[in-house]
Amino acid sequence: MSKNTVSFYNLAWRWHFYAGLFVIPFMIMLAVTGGIYLFKPQLDNLLYSDLMQVRPVGQALTADQQLEKLKLAYPQAGVSQYLPPVDAEHSAQFVASLDGRKTNLFVDPYSGKVLGTQDAQNNLQAIARSLHGTLLIGTFGDRLIELAAGWAIVLVVSGLYLWWPRGQGLRGVFWPRLASRGRLFWRDLHAVTGFWGSLLLLFMLLTGMTWTGFWGEKFADVWNRFPAAMWNEVPKSDQQARSLNTAADQTVAWAVENTPLPVSDPHAAHKGHDMAGMSAQGGQVALQQVVDIARERGVVPGYSITLPADATGVFSIAVFADDPRNDATLHLDQYSGKVLADIRWQDYGLVAKSVEMGVVLHEGKFFGLLNQLLMLGVCLLILLSAVSGLVMWWKRRPQGSFGVPPLRHDLPLWKTAVVIMIGLGLAFPLVGLSLLAVWALDWLVLSRLGGSKVVAG
Structure with a gap:
């Protein structure tokens, strides 16, 4: 057995151990919160049926009449978004700042009655999504999640190297030896579930990485390209569409996050534009007119309308559809109602289309309940791989220590794994930097502290 063979196996073993030690708490959290968010439609209808469901009675009020009723009930509410009813049996929803909190207010579109309120950042789905994306601690949490996802990819690659069949037959490789006991049982459970789940896990990790604040944003800047001519005649702000998304809620699709937000012309109302449909407040077009434009342009139900935040802001119609081919993002001048931008699936590039398809599969949205159940699996x-990995480490840890379990040395050098590891470090900068840091720490300190004695299989 050559020295460099043992050395590389040593390194792979340590990387797998360190990656697991760091990643497992995050993976458990991501699996639990992801499982909750997968069933958002069912859970919302179950938990908030009194807020979300209505009985159709007569003619529905216009969006402006609904807003007026809301203002009568909550005159202090600063409304920022409107979500029209998805069908005749669902309520309308307004998002507003109320008593210093971002609040969802549900309105019966037939009577205008406010059915109730919900803290927009402190409900089951909002908390699950925020934990899933930022650990509820903002940018620092986002970077930790990104680092954990990157290290999870290292975990999968190093795990496949350690799993690689070595002529011992199919048992313990492709299916567990269920009759075994103790450490061997847990080893098989960990290795076999890890193998069968590796491709799906990589799919989940890579599609999730596109939403991260550092790597995901850089990836979008490189691959999300739209024809420059789309914006030639559009007055643009210094903000991007991603500013409409928050940790707790998604408004626009990933593919359009890096597109510029247009601005409205405050003088449009005085330039001879048709004043029909404009509200009495500063010449702003009526909310119902924005709804009508969405309907005329074939935007599918489930969209939101983000209201202008200031005098130069725009109305933004956006739907991140279950089928990404129905995605739509429109920006309207708040004074003239002119459509300044209208971005659809056909405008996406190949990479953006692939990412969007991957994301809706990741979220269990594309082919209904079957998709949800697959992702739940x-x-x-x-969870099974994480728990079995912890149990296996506990059973094999050095006596009286929390260090690396004893090493085996019966694997050949898998050069492809080395190339993949280097590639991962280059593709994901946070992972690459942390790999260098762990390697330096391991070489300078940890490998000299014992607990890594090489043993035979």
């Missing part, structure tokens, strides 16, 4: 595989 992945979440359960992640």
Whole structure:
């Protein structure tokens, strides 16, 4: 056995151990919160049926009449978004600042009655999504999640190297030896579930990485390209559409996050534009007119309308559809109602289309309940792999120590794994930097502290 063979196996073993030690708490959290968010439609209808469901009675009020009723009930509410009813049996929803909190207010579109309120950042789905994306601690949490996802990819690659069949037959490789006991049982459970779940886990990790604040944003800047001519005649602000998304809620699709937000012309109302449909407040077009434009342009139900935040802001119609081919993002001048931008699936590039398709599959939205159950299965595989990995480490840890379990040395050098590891470090900068840091720490300190004695299989 050559020295460099043992050395590389040593390194792969340590990387797998360190990656697991760091990643497992995050993976458990991501699996649990992801499992909750997968069933958002069912859970929302179950938990908030009194807020979301209505009985159709007569003719529905216009969006402006609904807003007026809301203002009568909550005159202090600063409304920022309107979500029209998705069908005749669902309520309308307004998002507003109320008593210093971002609040969802549900309105019966037939009577105008406010059905109730919900803290927009402190409900089950909002908390699950925020934990999933930022650990509820903003940018620092986002970077930790990104680092954990990157290290999870290292975990999968190093795990496949350690799993690689070595002529011992199919048992313990492709299916667990269920009759075994103790450490061997847990080893098989960990290795076999890890193998069968590896491709799905990589899919989940890579599609999730596109939403991260550092790597995801850089990836979007490189691959999300739209024809420059789309914006030639459009007055643009210094903000991007991603500013409409928050940790707790998604408004626009990933593919359009890096597109510029247009601005409205405050003088449009005085330039001879048709004043029909404009509200009495500063010449702003009526909310119902924005709804009508969405309908005329074939925007599918489930869209939101973000209201202008200031005198130069725009109305933004956006739907991140279950089928990304129905995605739509429109920006309207708040004074003239002119459509300044209208971005659809056909405008996306190949990479953007692939990412959007991957994201809706990741979220269990594309082919209904079957998609949800498949992704739930992945979440359960992640939990099983994490728990079995912890148990296996506990059983093999050095006596009286929390260090690296004893090493085996019966694997050949898998050069492809080395190339993949280097590639991962280059593709994901946070992972690459942390790999260098861990390697330096391991070489300078940890490898000299014992607990890594090489043993035979």
